[in-house]
Each structure stands twice: as structure tokens, then as C-alpha cells.
Amino acid sequence: MEKKVVHEELNFQRDDKMNLTMIPGKFARSMRTCLIWQFIRFVIINIKMIVVVGKSH
Amino acid sequence: MARVVVLGGGVAGHTTATFAAKWLGSQHEVVVVTPNSKWNWIPSNIWVGVGQMTKDEVTFDLAPVYQKAGIGFKQAKAVSINPEGNEGSNKPFVTIEYTGMGKTGQTENVEYDYLVNATGPKLNFAATPGLGDANGLGEFTVSVCTADHAVHANDELQKSIEKMKKGQRQKFLIGTGHGMCTCQGAAFEYIFNIEHELRKAGVRDMADMKWISNESFLGDFGMGGLHMKVGGYVVSSKLFAESLFAERGVDWLIGAHVNKVEAGKVHYELLDGSMGEEDFDFSMLIPPFAGVGLKAYNKTGEDITATVFAPNGFMKVDADYTPKPYAEWKASDWPRTYQNPSYKNMFAAGIAFAPPHIISKPMSSVNGTPINPTPPRTGMPSGIIGKAVAHSVCDLIQKGDKAHLHEASMAEMGAACVASAGKGVFSGTAAAMTVYPVVPDFEKYPGTGRDTDYTFGEIGLAGHWIKHILHYLFIYKAKLNPGWTLIPE
Ligand SMILES: Cc1cc2nc3c(=O)[nH]c(=O)nc-3n(C[C@H](O)[C@H](O)[C@H](O)COP(=O)(O)OP(=O)(O)OC[C@H]3O[C@@H](n4cnc5c(N)ncnc54)[C@H](O)[C@@H]3O)c2cc1C
Numbered sequence: 001m002e003k004k005v006v007h008e009e010l011n012f013q014r015d016d017k018m019n020l021t022m023i024p025g026k027f028a029r030s031m032r033t034c035l036i037w038q039f040i041r042f043v044i045i046n047i048k049m050i051v052v053v054g055k056s057h
Numbered sequence: 058m059a060r061v062v063v064l065g066g067g068v069a070g071h072t073t074a075t076f077a078a079k080w081l082g083s084q085h086e087v088v089v090v091t092p093n094s095k096w097n098w099i100p101s102n103i104w105v106g107v108g109q110m111t112k113d114e115v116t117f118d119l120a121p122v123y124q125k126a127g128i129g130f131k132q133a134k135a136v137s138i139n140p141e142g143n144e145g146s147n148k149p150f151v152t153i154e155y156t157g158m159g160k161t162g163q164t165e166n167v168e169y170d171y172l173v174n175a176t177g178p179k180l181n182f183a184a185t186p187g188l189g190d191a192n193g194l195g196e197f198t199v200s201v202c203t204a205d206h207a208v209h210a211n212d213e214l215q216k217s218i219e220k221m222k223k224g225q226r227q228k229f230l231i232g233t234g235h236g237m238c239t240c241q242g243a244a245f246e247y248i249f250n251i252e253h254e255l256r257k258a259g260v261r262d263m264a265d266m267k268w269i270s271n272e273s274f275l276g277d278f279g280m281g282g283l284h285m286k287v288g289g290y291v292v293s294s295k296l297f298a299e300s301l302f303a304e305r306g307v308d309w310l311i312g313a314h315v316n317k318v319e320a321g322k323v324h325y326e327l328l329d330g331s332m333g334e335e336d337f338d339f340s341m342l343i344p345p346f347a348g349v350g351l352k353a354y355n356k357t358g359e360d361i362t363a364t365v366f367a368p369n370g371f372m373k374v375d376a377d378y379t380p381k382p383y384a385e386w387k388a389s390d391w392p393r394t395y396q397n398p399s400y401k402n403m404f405a406a407g408i409a410f411a412p413p414h415i416i417s418k419p420m421s422s423v424n425g426t427p428i429n430p431t432p433p434r435t436g437m438p439s440g441i442i443g444k445a446v447a448h449s450v451c452d453l454i455q456k457g458d459k460a461h462l463h464e465a466s467m468a469e470m471g472a473a474c475v476a477s478a479g480k481g482v483f484s485g486t487a488a489a490m491t492v493y494p495v496v497p498d499f500e501k502y503p504g505t506g507r508d509t510d511y512t513f514g515e516i517g518l519a520g521h522w523i524k525h526i527l528h529y530l531f532i533y534k535a536k537l538n539p540g541w542t543l544i545p546e
Contacts, residue, residue: 008304011303011304011306012303014303014306014308015308017299017303017308017309018299018302018303021296021299021300021302021303022296022299022300022303023300023303023304024300024304029304031517032486032516032517032518033483033484033486033517033518034518035483035518038517038518038519038522039519041515041517041519042519042522042523045489045515045519045520045523046523048491048511048513049473049489049491049523051511052471052472052473052491052493052511053437053471053473053545053546055470055471055493055511056437056441056469056470056471056472056493057441057444057545057546
């Protein structure tokens with residue numbers, strides 16, 4: 001029988017706690033270090049943080 | 058000429074002193090009393106603890122900065138406060154003991170018109186047998202709370218990495234060393250930075266990693282957790298924290314009060330009352346925090362420490378300290394001006410002020426042992442409070458006793474936190490988060506206690522870039538380089 005191993009999903013089997021949570025798949029993981037996407041997020045997060053900092057002073 | 062004495066040259070005290078000196082000019086005097094000759098950007102100690110930064114990169118000498126700003130500097134620790142003076146004089150003073158400047162061990166009484174206590178936490182290693190004692194960190198675990206601790210932590214980490222390279226499995230146990238700890242965020246950053254470094258070193262498969270903490274759920278962080286809008290849902294930080302632990306293969310044990318540490322082993326009690334043990338080869342456990350133990354005396358020399366300070370050693374301010382059940386806690390319990398109720402010329406800023414109660418839901422084990430995080434007072438609130446206190450003190454001096462005091466309630470201010478999960482310009486990640494407000498206000502936001510338009514979090518390289526930029530930005534600001542006042546706290 002041919003096995004279908006999805007590397008990102010293996011940790012679900014480590015224990016019950018891990019089995020009951022959500023684990024990011026390949027796409028979500030790759031977006032975390034995708035330079036173009038992260039540059040866009042960098043701009044957005046900075047704007048959000050500046051708004052919160054502004055509301056707090 | 059009035060004299061403002063600031064105790065503590067950390068995040069809050071440095072902010073207070075530098076703004077007060079700028080606003081008061083040379084007509085008045087600002088003096089900082091702090092035991093270390095160097096300023097430390099504490100958040101980057103995490104990177105020192107994994108060998109990604111040196112001690113010199115996270116610290117700088119305070120003396121030249123204070124000289125440039127016209128601030129008096131005494132490298133000493135405050136020992137006691139006489140807010141009414143003594144039998145010989147009505148002038149309030151603080152007794153200090155030098156720790157450097159060639160006067161180590163000498164004491165001096167420093168008179169003040171206004172006193173700001175920004176002494177931060179005492180790292181109370183002695184609260185847990187084996188974690189340390191009154192002299193500090195013990196021999197079995199490491200810490201990243203100071204730059205020197207972080208250097209030592211990295212030395213031990215490298216030894217573990219070498220052992221793994223030689224084929225010896227290592228167990229890493231990271232978290233909190235007592236049921237009443239705060240600062241889970243720092244331990245969280247450290248465990249994921251270690252995990253990242255182990256992967257880089259090619260030894261991750263030789264490591265068993267476990268988180269141990271006093272939180273009743275992962276992602277509590279001493280703030281009762283937070284809710285964020287993600288993908289059209291509003292979800293608890295618990296889901297995201299658990300997800301990250303599962304993704305990185307880090308096991309977790311929560312609701313744990315570590316009650317004893319031995320060589321290679323911690324003993325703990327859980328919320329269900331059961332007792333357990335956990336082995337380790339490498340362990341970083343955050344100690345509980347207490348006030349630094351300042352004493353206070355009245356004019357006749359009578360001990361009034363209990364009037365000025367709460368039992369945990371933090372200074373009482375304008376909070377509502379009436380004991381009440383969790384259901385009756387309100388945002389308005391939290392202080393606004395940080396003025397001491399007994400002595401109006403004394404303020405406390407940053408971790409040094411006594412919070413009215415914790416933020417997370419109070420929990421204790423079935424045996425009655427309290428196991429819950431105490432409230433965090435992270436960098437941004439500490440800086441904002443420090444600046445508000447500086448503003449109030451300057452107004453009192455320049456406009457007189459009736460001046461309006463500036464307010465900075467943690468129930469009305471947000472915090473931006475960036476928790477590193479690994480360092481690297483292209484491979485690093487960090488959880489960038491904002492919470493608004495820090496202390497939940499269930500009257501104003503009945504659902505989650507917070508404004509979900511301004512409370513968010515996400516993990517990625519962008520967060521790491523922000524964390525790295527903040528490192529340089531805050532050190533630039535703390536050195537009072539040109540434009541420093543434009544950089545927010
Ligand atoms: C490892 C670690 C990582 C962290 N990461 C983050 C982060 O990423 N983001 C964030 O927002 N916060 C972070 N924090 C929390 C942040 O460091 C604190 O919120 C902040 O330092 C509190 O400022 P403070 O001025 O109250 O105390 P401190 O910065 O601790 O300053 C207190 C000062 O008082 C001095 N002092 C002590 N005793 C005396 C005495 N008797 N007399 C005079 N002076 C005295 C101390 O030497 C020190 O200089 C982290 C904390 C740790 C430990």
C-alpha cells in the first residue's frame with residue numbers, strides 16, 4: 001500500500017492535545033516567510049500598531 | 058530649584074528621567090539612582106540567550122547619556138525612603154547604597170522634592186527551593202531576565218547542542234518557576250528561539266521540548282488571554298498558542314506550580330491537586346517577581362513600609378485595593394496617575410507599582426495553592442506610565458500643587474507586543490500582537506473585554522523584522538540620539 005505522508009500533519013499524532021488543535025499546512029507556512037506577502041503584512045502591521053500606540057498615549 | 062529623584066534606570070525610570078530633564082531644563086535637578094552602570098534592552102536578552110546577539114549589543118553605558126542630558130547619576134541601590142524626613146529635618150530623603158563609582162558599600166541620604174519609584178521587579182528566585190536563593194539564580198536552571206543571565210543561558214545551551222551533535226538526546230524544559238509568575242511571554246519567546254536554533258544546528262530531532270507554566274490555558278500570558286478576528290471568526294489566543302506548539306512539536310504542561318527544583322528535575326503541583334516531576338537536561342524557568350524590598354520610615358523612624366508598599370513589595374498608588382471577587386473586578390480598579398495615596402510627592406512607574414489584583418481569572422489547586430499568572434507590565438505600558446508620571450511631576454513643579462495629573466490607565470491603553478519565535482532576516486518569525494486595552498473592560502466591551510478592531514495577532518517574518526527594528530529604535534531612543542522624543546514608548 002502506498003503511503004500518503006503529509007509532513008505538516010504528522011504532529012497531530014504526537015498526543016491527544018496536539019491532535020485537537022489546528023496546525024498550519026504548507027501554504028500557510030510558506031506565506032509566513034514569503035517576502036512579498038510579508039512585506040505587505042509589515043506595512044499593515046506597522047499601521048495597526050501605530051494606531052494602537054496613538055490611542056494609548 | 059526642585060529635585061526629582063528617580064529610583065531605577067530601566068524602561069520606566071529612564072523614560073521618566075529623560076523626559077523630566079528635558080521638560081524641566083536646567084532650573085531643576087533630576088537624579089537617577091540605579092545599581093547598574095549599563096542600560097539593558099531586556100527584550101533582546103532572548104537573542105543573547107541563544108547566541109544571536111552579544112551582551113554589548115543589548116546594553117550601553119548610562120553615565121555618558123545622563124551627562125549629556127544633564128541628569129545626575131548615582132550608581133547605587135535605594136534601600137529606604139523617609140517621606141517625612143527625620144527628626145533633624147522635614148526634607149524627605151531616600152537612603153541609597155552605592156554599587157559602583159568607586160564608592161561600593163557606602164551609603165548616602167539623597168533629599169528629594171519628588172520621588173519616582175521605578176525599581177522594577179526583584180527576581181524572586183528564592184520563592185522556589187532550588188530555583189535560587191536570596192543571592193539570585195541557582196545552579197540547576199538558567200534565566201534570561203538579565204543580560205548576564207542570558208549569556209550564561211547561551212553557554213549552557215551550546216553545551217546541550219554539542220551533546221546532541223554527539224548523539225546524546227536532550228530534554229528542554231522552559232516556562233515559569235512558580236505558581237505566581239508573570240512574564241510568560243519571555244519564556245514563550247525563549248522556547249521557540251531555542252527550537253529555531255536547534256533546527257538551524259540540525260539537531261532538532263535529538264531534542265524533546267516541553268513548556269511548563271502557571272497559565273490555566275496556553276496563550277493566557279497573564280492577561281486572561283485575548284480574542285482576535287481571524288478569517289471571519291473571533292477566536293481565543295489559546296487556539297493560536299496551541300497551534301504553534303503543535304506545529305513546532307513542543308509539548309506543554311499548564312496550570313503548574315513548580316515547588317522544587319533539583320539537578321535535572323522539577324517537582325510541581327497541578328490545578329487538580331496532583332503532584333508530579335519532570336526531568337530535564339536544560340531548563341529556563343522565569344522566577345516570580347516581587348517588589349525590590351524598599352523600606353519606609355516616618356519622621357520618628359517608625360517603620361511605615363506597610364503603609365507605602367503592598368505586601369508583595371510593590372508601591373501603593375491610586376488603585377482600588379479593596380479585596381473583591383473576580384466577578385466584581387472593574388477596569389476602574391486600575392490606577393490612573395500612579396501617585397502614592399499617603400505621600401503626594403511620590404509616584405511609582407512600570408513594574409514597581411502595586412496592581413489592584415491580577416488580570417487572569419484567579420485559580421488555585423484543590424489543595425489551595427494559588428496557581429495563576431500575575432499581571433504583566435510590559436515595555437510599552439511601562440514607558441507610557443513613565444512618561445505620564447514625568448509629565449505630572451513637571452507640572453506639579455512648574456504649575457504648582459493644584460496642577461492636573463496626567464493619566465495612563467492600563468485599562469485604557471493598549472500594548473503592542475512582538476514575541477520572537479526565531480531570529481533570521483529571511484527565516485525568522487515572530488508573533489506580532491496588539492491588545493487594546495491591556496486590562497480587559499467588560500463594561501465597555503461585554504463580549505471579550507477588549508476592542509477586537511484593535512486587538513490582533515499574526516505570526517510571520519514581518520513580525521521578526523519589526524522586532525529587529527524595535528531593538529535598534531529603542532536603543533537609539535534610550536541613548537537620546539537626535540529625534541529621540543519622536544519615537545513613541
Ligand atoms: C527576558 C524578558 C523579555 C521581555 N520581552 C519583552 C518584550 O518583548 N516586549 C515588552 O514589551 N516587554 C518585554 N519584557 C518586559 C519588559 O522588560 C518590562 O516590562 C520592563 O523592563 C519593565 O520596566 P521597568 O522600568 O518597570 O523595570 P526594569 O526595566 O526592570 O527596570 C528597573 C530598574 O530598577 C533598577 N533597580 C532595581 N532595584 C533597585 C533599587 N533598590 N534602587 C534603584 N534601582 C533599582 C534595576 O536595576 C533596573 O535598572 C521582557 C522581560 C524579560 C525579563
